[in-house]
Amino acid sequence: MKMLLEHQPSVLIACGSTSFQHLVEIHFNEGLLDSIPSMDVNIHELEKSNEPLIRFTYQNEKEGAIFACRHLMYFGEKGDSYKEFMQTVTQYIHSKDEVVGQG
DSSP states (O other): OHHHHHHHHEEEEEEHHHHHHHHHHHHHHHTOOOOOOOOOOHHHHHHSSOOOOEEOOOOOSSEEEEEEEGGGGTTTTOOOOGGHHHHHHHHHHHHHHHHHOOO
């Protein structure tokens, strides 16, 4: 938690449902989330979302986002099925860079 609050990454990626659950609980316990969303989730379906699963705000008003994907072992030897998820995350990061660059 110390590292998270010190570096305040704008994007977090949880690999696997257990990692996602722990990350959400940590954010809730630190007051970065008002409530815990339903944990009855299918990560494979969630990784298809074009938006972060959770958005939150650090105490200094910096915004953060959480994406989730299946455990990396499910993406195969070449990781081809991981490309779509990575494109989503990359597009999100670039969209935030554009907003910051315009301000």
